[in-house]
Amino acid sequence: MKDRVLKAEEKRDFISKLPDEILSIIISYLHVDEAVRCNVLSKRWEGMWKLAPHMEFDAKHMIKPLSQLLHKRKSHKLPCFHPDPSKNKQVSRYGLKILQLMSHHSGDISSCRFVHFRKSILFGGVEAWVEFLVENKVGFTNLILQCEPDHYGEIAEKCFSRDEICKPDFSPGLFSGLCSLELVNYTIDSWAAFEGCINLKNLKLERIYLDDISLSGILEACKGLENFSLVESTGFQTLIIVKSSIRVLQLQALLLDEVEINCPNLEVLQLDSVKCPLQHLIINAPSLRTFHSYCYSIFARLLPINEGRYVLKTHEIFAHCNSSLSESPNGNFLQNLSNMSMDLNLNRISEVMDLSLVLRLCTNLQTLEVALPDLTHKNSDNVSSDDCATPYPISMLLESCHCIHKMLKSVYIRGFRGKEHEMEFVKYIITRATMMKKITIESKNSKREAESLLSLPKASRNLCINLKINVNPMK
Incomplete structure (x- = not known):
């Protein structure tokens, strides 16, 4: 009986039958200390981590296990990563x-x-790590660097300001x-570190402090940039993106004086909690296919209050775009939209009116997602939810929207209150x-109203018609 059970277990051991190339890919999903500890599993797994195409170093997760892991290993002589004595850097023990x-x-x-x-x-550890990979690893093309608060660096923080500590000196x-x-x-x-970045396709800058010159220099240096994300970053006042290569653009939690997007091949645009004077917003993207606009997200609540700059409301962006399209030499950049998502108060006729004006221009729209804001939140607009005084019923506003009658295929309503x-x-x-x-x-507690639609x-x-009841609204 035991022999039968053992044979059955052996048959279920599919992992051991996989080739080394697949095993090395699987192990690359682990943190490096976990990957190295896989040596104890079997002789087959010993040294498998050395073939992994991706390495994951997380100081929060591995700093103690890593020191234990290499404590008894024979030290290898490492090359000099900073030969220039003027840099005066020493790599810490952890960096080594x-x-x-x-x-x-x-x-x-x-x-x-x-x-x-x-x-x-x-x-100088971060710079040394990146330089080692660039100089010694063929095919190294993808890099993620994330700095975390250093709870062990109290002495260092007494001698250096936070900006100096978070400012790497990349060559x-x-x-x-x-x-x-x-x-x-x-x-x-x-x-300077971005000089010659002709092959860089994807760039994400999150919680970065940089000035206008550095930002414009980075965008200019990345000649072939296709996917650009700028998230919760400060220090610059103007964002001007004039690039024909960009196809996907994400702007989130930004405080700006001027935004100009002039990207003829842009296909996806996301504006989430961007503070900027509406009259200083320019969008020229004739190839746009997907547009996301959010103004009530958690990021909007984190932005400081500044006179003359407020979070761009979705319906205001629509109204602004509608009024500026007639003046644009490139025509209607909304006509090719097939997907659109936004937070919008459907209980305010003025906002629905702005939406209807845009829907008339979106002649190819197939997917529409609307998230109703939680106006009970203290940071929401202190305005009446209903514009009952407006003489226009919603049906009259939507009658001339061709895309609703002939093109629209999917609609998602979040925060429905009936x-x-x-x-x-x-x-x-x-x-x-x-x-x-x-x-x-999707509704929290309007079951009766939602079911009446069936x-x-x-x-x-x-x-x-798909109803999702007892779902918390977007916060």
Whole structure:
């Protein structure tokens, strides 16, 4: 009986039958200390981590296990990573352990992620790690660097300001061979490291402090940039993006005096909690396919209050775009939109009116997602939810929207509360949109109102009405 059980278990051991190439990919999803500890599993697994195409270093997770891991290992002589004595840097013991691990790696490393404390910048460790990978690993093209608060660096913080600790000294052109780069929580006072970044396709800057010159220099140096994200970053006042290569652009939690987006091949645009005077917003993106606009997200609540600059409201962006389209030499950049999502108060006729003006221009729209804001929150607009004095019913506003009647296929309503104007909007979609396939209504406690929609006559016989009740609204 035992023999049968053992044979059955052996048959289930699919992992041991996988080739080394697949095992090395699987092990690359582990933190490096966990990957190295896989040596104890079997002789087959011993040294498998040295072939992993991706390495994951997280100081919060591995600093103690890593020191224990290499304590008894024979020390390898490492090359001089900062030959210039004028730099006057010393790599910390922890930084040397990281270098030692990477030097033990015998295969190619295509991507690497470092989550480190600020002390690693103070002692030059971060720069040394990146330089080692660039100089010694063929095919290294993807890098993520993330600085975390250094709870162990109290002494260092007494001698240096926070900006100095978070300001790495990358050598000129260090990122030139990368295809993808993500930087989180740094101060950047020069774009020199981005010199020659003709192959960089994806760039994300999150919680970065940099000035206007550095930002414009980075954008200019990255000639072939296709995907750019700028998140919770400060120090610059103007954002001007004039690039034909960019296809995806994400702007989130930014405080600006001017925004100009002039990208003829841009396909996806996300504006989330951007503070900027509405008259200083320019969007020229004739190839836009997907547009996301959020103004009530948690990021908007974190931005400081500044006179003359407020979070751009979705309906105001719509109204501004509508008024500026007639003056644009490139025509209607909304006509190619197929996907649009936003937070919008359907209970305010003025906002629905702005939406209807845009929907008339979105002649190819197929997917629409609307999140109703939680106006009970203390940071929400202190305005009346309903514009009952307005003489225009929602049905009249939507009658001339061709995309609703002939193109729209999917609608998602979040934060549904069953109020009069919300009901009228949803009823119109169900009874008038002939191409609809699915409408999803997400509500916290409006079960009766939502279920009443199921009995409405459907304009499309293929329409499926999906109700999600007792779901918390977007916060």
